[in-house]
Amino acid sequence: MTTAARRVLVHPSAEVLANAVAARLVTALADAQAERGEAHVVLTGGTIGTRALAALAQSPAREAVDWSRVHVWWGDERHLPAGDADRNCTQAEEALLRHLPLREENVHLPPAADGAGPDVDAAARAYAGELAAAAGGDGVPDFDVLLLGVGPDGHVASLFPGQEFVHEAQRTVVGVPDSPKPPPARISLTLPAIGRARQVWLVAAGAEKAEAVAAGLAGADVGSIPAAGAAGREATLWLLDEAAASRHSG
Numbered sequence: 001m002t003t004a005a006r007r008v009l010v011h012p013s014a015e016v017l018a019n020a021v022a023a024r025l026v027t028a029l030a031d032a033q034a035e036r037g038e039a040h041v042v043l044t045g046g047t048i049g050t051r052a053l054a055a056l057a058q059s060p061a062r063e064a065v066d067w068s069r070v071h072v073w074w075g076d077e078r079h080l081p082a083g084d085a086d087r088n089c090t091q092a093e094e095a096l097l098r099h100l101p102l103r104e105e106n107v108h109l110p111p112a113a114d115g116a117g118p119d120v121d122a123a124a125r126a127y128a129g130e131l132a133a134a135a136g137g138d139g140v141p142d143f144d145v146l147l148l149g150v151g152p153d154g155h156v157a158s159l160f161p162g163q164e165f166v167h168e169a170q171r172t173v174v175g176v177p178d179s180p181k182p183p184p185a186r187i188s189l190t191l192p193a194i195g196r197a198r199q200v201w202l203v204a205a206g207a208e209k210a211e212a213v214a215a216g217l218a219g220a221d222v223g224s225i226p227a228a229g230a231a232g233r234e235a236t237l238w239l240l241d242e243a244a245a246s247r248h249s250g
């Protein structure tokens with residue numbers, strides 16, 4: 001990854017940003033299918049990430065994608081019972097997935113606490129196993145697009161500042177038992193797994209994200225600002241509204 005492949009795009013409002021992310025996702029998935037037959041997308045939770053999914057549900061352009069050949073993954077998940085309203089996959093289902101003709105076996109739901117049990121490490125191993133199987137036995141698939149929200153503290157997925165999981169170098173998925181943001185039990189892709197994506201899109205809206213965005217773009221230490229360590233193999237896009245971009249000087 002070189003800085004030449006990094007782009008910062010600033011949109012006038014959160015609403016425009018959500019619609020722009022939705023439009024960009026349609027194009028990227030259609031392009032991936034044209035080139036490789038199927039597409040793998042990794043979804044994020046969070047406010048603007050979920051709003052982008054809702055915008056996609058409203059967009060007639062979504063018909064440009066053959067959703068039966070799209071695999072859906074999650075960058076992180078709150079380890080709660082299936083169907084819990086705080087699970088990222090529940091929110092994605094509500095905002096978008098139920099509107100699409102996806103194949104059930106291509107929607108790679110993270111394990112739920114009522115099925116897999118309360119052990120976040122066991123859940124992380126199970127999800128890592130599903131990723132590895134889809135990748136042909138090891139690692140993670142070649143994700144086409146991996147979406148990440150950015151927390152006000154600079155967290156991405158469930159990799160939080162000051163936690164050892166930010167520095168994980170071997171595993172593709174970690175169990176996070178003590179997230180500083182509720183709920184505490186989560187699983188998360190690691191930075192090396194995130195870095196396997198062709199394109200990583202960091203999406204942020206709102207003034208409360210401005211400091212973290214500026215620090216991430218300035219190349220802060222990943223232990224302090226995990227977002228600074230998220231980069232795609234071919235491109236890294238920071239997709240922002242004006243408020244989130246307001247402290248970035250570039």
Ligand SMILES: O=C1O[C@H](COP(=O)(O)O)[C@@H](O)[C@H](O)[C@H]1O
Binds near residue numbers: 048152156
């Ligand atoms: O807890 C989480 O938070 C982040 C960011 O959420 P936001 O509401 O501040 O946009 C999200 O990216 C992550 O997937 C989620 O689990």
